[in-house]
Amino acid sequence: MVQDFRPNSLDAYWMPFTPNRAFKADPRMVVRAEGMHYFTPEGRPILDGTAGLWCCAAGHARPRIVMAIQKAAAELDYATSFNLGHPAAFEFANRLAGVLPEGLDRIAFTNSGSESADTALKMALAYHRARGKAGKFRLIGRERGYHGVNFGGTSVGGITKNRVFGPLVAGVDHLPHTLDIARNAFSRGEPLHGVELADALERLVQLHDASTIAAVIVEPVAGAAGVIIPPKGYLRRLRELCTKHDILLIFDEVITGFGRLGAPFASHFFDVKPDILTMAKALTNAAVPMGAVAARREIYDTVLAASDTPIEFFHGYTSSGHPLACAAGIASLDTYREEGLFERAAEIAPYWEDALHSLRSGPHVIDIRNLGLIGGIELEPRPGAPTARALEVHRACFDAGVLIRTTGDIIALSPPLIIEKTQIDRIVDTICSGLKLVS
Numbered sequence: 001m002v003q004d005f006r007p008n009s010l011d012a013y014w015m016p017f018t019p020n021r022a023f024k025a026d027p028r029m030v031v032r033a034e035g036m037h038y039f040t041p042e043g044r045p046i047l048d049g050t051a052g053l054w055c056c057a058a059g060h061a062r063p064r065i066v067m068a069i070q071k072a073a074a075e076l077d078y079a080t081s082f083n084l085g086h087p088a089a090f091e092f093a094n095r096l097a098g099v100l101p102e103g104l105d106r107i108a109f110t111n112s113g114s115e116s117a118d119t120a121l122k123m124a125l126a127y128h129r130a131r132g133k134a135g136k137f138r139l140i141g142r143e144r145g146y147h148g149v150n151f152g153g154t155s156v157g158g159i160t161k162n163r164v165f166g167p168l169v170a171g172v173d174h175l176p177h178t179l180d181i182a183r184n185a186f187s188r189g190e191p192l193h194g195v196e197l198a199d200a201l202e203r204l205v206q207l208h209d210a211s212t213i214a215a216v217i218v219e220p221v222a223g224a225a226g227v228i229i230p231p232k233g234y235l236r237r238l239r240e241l242c243t244k245h246d247i248l249l250i251f252d253e254v255i256t257g258f259g260r261l262g263a264p265f266a267s268h269f270f271d272v273k274p275d276i277l278t279m280a281k282a283l284t285n286a287a288v289p290m291g292a293v294a295a296r297r298e299i300y301d302t303v304l305a306a307s308d309t310p311i312e313f314f315h316g317y318t319s320s321g322h323p324l325a326c327a328a329g330i331a332s333l334d335t336y337r338e339e340g341l342f343e344r345a346a347e348i349a350p351y352w353e354d355a356l357h358s359l360r361s362g363p364h365v366i367d368i369r370n371l372g373l374i375g376g377i378e379l380e381p382r383p384g385a386p387t388a389r390a391l392e393v394h395r396a397c398f399d400a401g402v403l404i405r406t407t408g409d410i411i412a413l414s415p416p417l418i419i420e421k422t423q424i425d426r427i428v429d430t431i432c433s434g435l436k437l438v439s
């Protein structure tokens with residue numbers, strides 16, 4: 001179906017994380033989405049190899065989710081959650097508690113992954129303060145980590161270009177990242193080498209003293225920095241060290257939550273339980289923006305018990321628990337469960353792995369990484385023009401009807417969990433052709 005699409009001007013919109021000048025000189029637009037596909041204004045289908053941006057786990061515009069949002073909008077468009085309730089927020093929190101790792105059953109709502117990261121960090125600080133340990137204020141992130149763009153998440157984040165906004169939050173330090181192409185190139189699933197990188201936390205404890213450290217925040221699988229899979233045993237070791245030193249462990253599961261690894265959460269997949277867990281994106285299949293933070297019950301109880309004011313935690317957002325988002329979230333959980341999508345991701349993951357690794361001998365490919373329905377293909381940067389090669393492959397794939405995501409010289413893939421084998425083949429074949437086109 002050809003749509004009458006006439007953008008009047010591209011000037012006013014300051015686009016996020018986009019080369020604005022280059023994009024506006026040569027825009028790529030989509031106007032509709034359904035299932036595994038986006039559609040351009042001319043009606044050309046684009047196979048979505050990214051689930052939006054790690055977002056639409058059940059695929060696009062799923063009728064059940066669409067109808068739930070429509071119904072909610074007509075019924076209760078908005079209600080504040082400040083000292084007032086509406087049933088869907090409580091229902092959604094309860095439903096989430098049933099899917100989350102056991103014990104992580106006190107859930108706050110936000111509107112994004114960035115807000116979830118900052119909320120989680122503040123929860124950690126509030127918890128220690130409530131225990132009479134206000135001296136535990138340091139926050140530990142990791143090199144190449146991504147926890148959104150608010151000041152807390154930016155501070156614990158470890159992507160250099162995202163951090164160039166001055167001194168940021170004080171008292172932050174970072175663990176080393178775990179990408180080790182020299183030892184682990186072309187690993188299938190979890191890389192074998194690097195568990196000892198978790199011991200860097202011991203050094204930070206020696207440097208700062210455990211009595212000053214509140215929390216460690218990591219993505220179980222790092223996404224935005226280019227798909228970094230944790231070495232075997234690494235997350236477990238980090239958990240042990242956090243427990244030993246009375247440091248809270250926060251898993252940022254904004255991309256790994258809701259089946260991406262073939263288990264409900266990465267915490268299940270790795271059998272490692274954090275104290276606090278952040279979510280967004282597939283929380284609502286991204287149909288309405290929403291984030292959430294789950295805390296161990298003891299954290300909630302401690303903060304509440306220690307409070308000497310009626311409000312126990314001075315934090316929250318105007319749209320926390322927004323009725324439309326809760327409706328989308330409940331319908332998403334129903335869809336995930338009824339279609340068995342987390343199990344489906346686990347079943348198709350070996351096929352995904354084989355298909356991705358068939359690109360090993362492709363031009364410029366220096367590493368391929370995968371876990372669950374995540375894939376990363378790292379290219380040798382073109383001398384003098386880093387990122388150019390990957391962007392050209394991105395363009396070639398889009399022109400051939402496949403959407404991929406690139407970050408630096410890394411192609412990052414995260415298709416909807418409803419993907420079929422033939423569609424996996426199509427994505428891989430299109431990337432293969434794209435790689436051959438670029439110099």
Ligand code: PXG
Nearest residue numbers: 112113114146147148219223224252254255
């Ligand atoms: N934490 C993680 C782990 C994320 O991946 C956020 C927090 C922030 O979420 P919001 O909703 O505030 O954007 C994210 C976001 C990429 C890419 O290229 C991924 C994200 C953002 C930008 C680019 O993979 N994820």
